[in-house]
Amino acid sequence: MSQADHFELFGLARGFEVDPLDLEQRWKERASAVHPDRFANASESEKRVAMQWSAAINEGYRVLRDPLRRAQYLCELAGHPVENQSSGAMDVVFLSQQMQWREMLEDIRASADADALKGLAADIEADRQRREADTAKLIAKQQWGEVVERLREWMFVEKFLEEIVSTQRALKTQNL
16 A cells, blocks of 8 residues: 555645535545455455555545645645644734633633623634635645644634533533
8 A cells, every 4th residue: 555645545636625525525436445345255465455545545534624634734745744732832913812712701601691602603713714714825825834823823713613612512501
């Protein structure tokens, strides 16, 4: 099994823009070709190779279907791996925004205000979408240093959205 990158594995041009329906179709075709049922009567060696291909196909699909992971992967391929958002300095404006969002979330938790939480979630989702669009432009220009900085911020935004969803679940449980 050779080590093709995820884009090569799916026959796609390397880039941030990926048609999700096309990717899903390509994933289904490739996953079907190496499905274990097709190798039920094969040798152990053939079964092992098919399982390796299956794992590579599923991992490639997992990375390419997620815009954040896809952007991180493109940075890795370009020789600019992205560390997590807690390592290194971040933009002061973004840090200030983080603190403001966290304070808002704490106030919402204290007041159990579901409408305020819904509004915060909408604002953060809009920010996430803006970051995705900005990242796509930076990747197209191959401005990798800037892409890495933006991805570290985007990673924070994704985790913060997860916190909001968790808080929404907790508020629903409290109101039952």
